[in-house]
Amino acid sequence: MKTVETILPKFDSVFSIDCVIFGFDEGELKILLIERNVEPFKDWWALPGYIVEQDESLDNAAERILYELTGLKGIYMDQFYTFGDVSRHPQGRVITVGYYAMIRLSGNKDLKPGPITNYARNAVWTPMGELPNLAFDHDQIFGRAFDKVRNKISYQPIAFELLPEKFTLTQLQHLYEVILNKKLDKRNFRKKMLNYGILKELDEKQKGVSYRAAKLYKFDKRKYAKLFQKELSFGK
Amino acid sequence: MKTVETILPKFDSVFSIDCVIFGFDEGELKILLIERNVEPFKDWWALPGYIVEQDESLDNAAERILYELTGLKGIYMDQFYTFGDVSRHPQGRVITVGYYAMIRLSGNKDLKPGPITNYARNAVWTPMGELPNLAFDHDQIFGRAFDKVRNKISYQPIAFELLPEKFTLTQLQHLYEVILNKKLDKRNFRKKMLNYGILKELDEKQKGVSYRAAKLYKFDKRKYAKLFQKELSFGK
DNA sequence: AGATAGTGTGTATTTTTTACACTAAGTAAT
DNA sequence: ATTACTTAGTGTAAAAAATACACACTATCT
Secondary structure (H helix, E strand, C coil): CHHHHHHCCCCCEEEEEEEEEEEEECCEEEEEEEEECCCCCCCCEECCEEECCCCCCHHHHHHHHHHHHHCCCCCEEEEEEEECCCCCCCCCEEEEEEEEEEEECCCCCCCCCCCCCCCEEEEEEEEHHHCCCECCCHHHHHHHHHHHHHHHCCCCCCHHHCCCCCECHHHHHHHHHHHHCCCCCHHHHHHHHHHHCCEEEEEEECCCCCCCCCEEEEECHHHHHHHCCCCCCCCC | CHHHHHHCCCCCEEEEEEEEEEEEECCEEEEEEEEECCCCCCCCEECCEEECCCCCCHHHHHHHHHHHHHCCCCCEEEEEEEECCCCCCCCCEEEEEEEEEEEECCCCCCCCCCCCCCCEEEEEEEEHHHCCCECCCHHHHHHHHHHHHHHHCCCCCCHHHCCCCCECHHHHHHHHHHHHCCCCCHHHHHHHHHHHCCEEEEEEECCCCCCCCCEEEEECHHHHHHHCCCCCCCCC
8 A cells, every 4th residue: 555655646535426326137236347457456356436526416427428338218226325435546535425226138239248348448237146256345335235225125216227127926936035135925025016006017028938937027117107105115 | 696796706616405393392393594795696595505615525514514503412313415507606616415304403502693704694593484594595495495394203203302302202102294285193103203212211200291191101212222223104 | 439738717824014093102282 | 270272192903014834836957
């Protein structure tokens, strides 16, 4: 640390955004990590993040960072916490605002691989079970993001952001199970989910599976909006 | 706004803390507001807040601001959101981290009146029903803090931070009613609250009331710690 | 034709939440 | 000491929500 500080210029105060970008693919929950190509923490894996420009709001900065990295716009993002320990960055005072985002990975044609900049050599969707130690306090940032998501999924329909537009109830249940880290009862899950009345049953079935194909459903935003006043409770 | 900008020096980027300080007294929920004595928004009411120093963490800064204003330490504080719109401060880019705090007002001997500095001419505990329009985006900040508290009180025992150490069940219920903004059933409330097993019944009774005195209770931190893994649900 | 793998469905039990009203205890006034 | 007043304190029944649990069906593959 000391060496780094003396080699690199010091700066005063900066704010940055760090993003925990969740993706769900083939039943697996992943997050997008970049491999740093600059000091400090060169060669470490880290959460994608960047300095907030003078003329952009925090929300815009988060969207911009996500766009630069994935080519996607209009993604669900949510601010969850701000990290401001004095020495969280070895080069100076950096206060960082944490955002998480949720992306449909399966069959998402718009999704570009992260552009390789001089600060990130690599961007990789990393399964939750295989996370390396991250640079700075990013382990802590990730932990808090995941806590927030786990909590939020229980009362807000954010799971749908991770699924393809048409999905089966089993896929939905698996996603809940992965995030909540517990098995749910199939019959009870379906009963509850269908009872909310926010799913639209389609006339279509799953394709390309070597067993009985399941019905496909869609999240019904209209119906959800109507129920919005009442807090729902999912997956508990 | 334009005038202010031209009179006062511009600065680049700063982060600040703004505090929503809740107090509960005689059945009334209040927040601590200061009356600004400097531009911009001179003479307006505002949330207490200040610039974060280079060498202090966000949490420390929040504690410091609270201490300077009330003389209290060790108060329950919680970060709830960070506000970063580009033009939220007319003089430059100020990103502000919102914290809320909870203080027992009734009989709190340590509580000093806020010191009058050159930036705040006055500090006043203002009942929730009588809030004026606030400076900057402080209305919005307050709103989010209150939402957070309303939500948090339903599953975490933060209400006790606002009550005196010894309190009656009716006082506790009133506090929930004020925060949740709805009447609760007396029998159901008591049943539920006592069932959690986190209250300790004392051998004492309320004094100085002109009617039958109620039993006093204490929040039992030990028992709560044991139950902590389970999420509790209060007041729903 | 049979093996395989996941789909889809109902009921009984327990737990939690809700609704609801009167008596008891202490204080204050006469 | 009687009375009026005000809040404390208590239980039960009904409704709603959560849980536990197992098997027949259907599509595909060989």
